[in-house]
Amino acid sequence: MExxxxxxxxxxQWIDADVAxxxxxxxxxxxxxxxxxxxxxxGHAKAVCVDFGMAALFGGxxxxxxxxxxxxxxxxxxxxxxxxxxxxxxxxxxxxxxxxEPGFYNASNMFxxxxxxxxxxxxxxxxxxxxLGQEEWKEYRGVPDKPGRASPSRDTSPERNLEIFHxxxxxxxxxxxxxxxxxxxxxxxxxxxxxxxxxxxRHVSHxxxxxxxxxxxxxxxxxxxxxxxxxxxxxx
Numbered sequence: 001m002e003x004x005x006x007x008x009x010x011x012x013q014w015i016d017a018d019v020a021x022x023x024x025x026x027x028x029x030x031x032x033x034x035x036x037x038x039x040x041x042x043g044h045a046k047a048v049c050v051d052f053g054m055a056a057l058f059g060g061x062x063x064x065x066x067x068x069x070x071x072x073x074x075x076x077x078x079x080x081x082x083x084x085x086x087x088x089x090x091x092x093x094x095x096x097x098x099x100x101e102p103g104f105y106n107a108s109n110m111f112x113x114x115x116x117x118x119x120x121x122x123x124x125x126x127x128x129x130x131x132l133g134q135e136e137w138k139e140y141r142g143v144p145d146k147p148g149r150a151s152p153s154r155d156t157s158p159e160r161n162l163e164i165f166h167x168x169x170x171x172x173x174x175x176x177x178x179x180x181x182x183x184x185x186x187x188x189x190x191x192x193x194x195x196x197x198x199x200x201x202r203h204v205s206h207x208x209x210x211x212x213x214x215x216x217x218x219x220x221x222x223x224x225x226x227x228x229x230x231x232x233x234x235x236x
Contacts, residue, residue, distance in 0.1 A: 015234055034082055070202075127183055137151075
């Protein structure tokens with residue numbers, strides 16, 4: 001008896017449609033992207049089974065990517081335990097990889113590409129450096145039913161913004177002194193679209209890269225870039 005389309009859960013229907021339409025380039029690629037800032041729990045285990053299971057079902061590959069963009073909370077201990085627990089669940093990552101191990105990626109290995117993308121956004125006038133403190137920013141951001149106000153730095157020239165951004169990278173400013181924001185819409189009813197932070201300064205040694213960087217990308221900026229660089233076709 002053949003399985004009907006309606007008996008397949010929505011994830012399988014979604015991937016089936018993408019494969020049939022030729023959107024995957026002939027290969028389904030998923031990923032499990034935990035942050036190495038703690039041990040995995042039952043919610044992670046569910047995601048592991050979905051991500052690895054869907055890849056296996058379609059003869060594709062599932063990457064293990066450590067989203068290590070916050071140096072203050074991450075460690076090798078958590079990274080190794082995540083690997084061990086996934087293997088205990090019966091799965092193995094596959095694919096090219098960027099850390100000397102097939103299918104294994106560190107987001108931090110993509111920091112050069114992310115930084116270059118941020119520079120390009122600045123050149124296009126789509127991102128700017130802002131030195132408002134957190135409490136000041138709350139006042140400028142406003143509330144969902146009332147438009148916010150533009151940061152005094154919002155219309156700084158791209159050339160000057162690049163200078164500040166490079167100085168941020170070179171360690172010339174303290175934590176919280178400057179950040180890089182996306183220039184989106186300060187009147188958006190979705191408060192998260194009101195010029196969110198893309199990069200912040202963190203003078204903390206990174207467990208994987210040491211002291212190479214003192215500016216770090218925010219999760220919402222880094223995550224889709226990582227997926228694109230890895231060739232991920234389906235994020236679940």
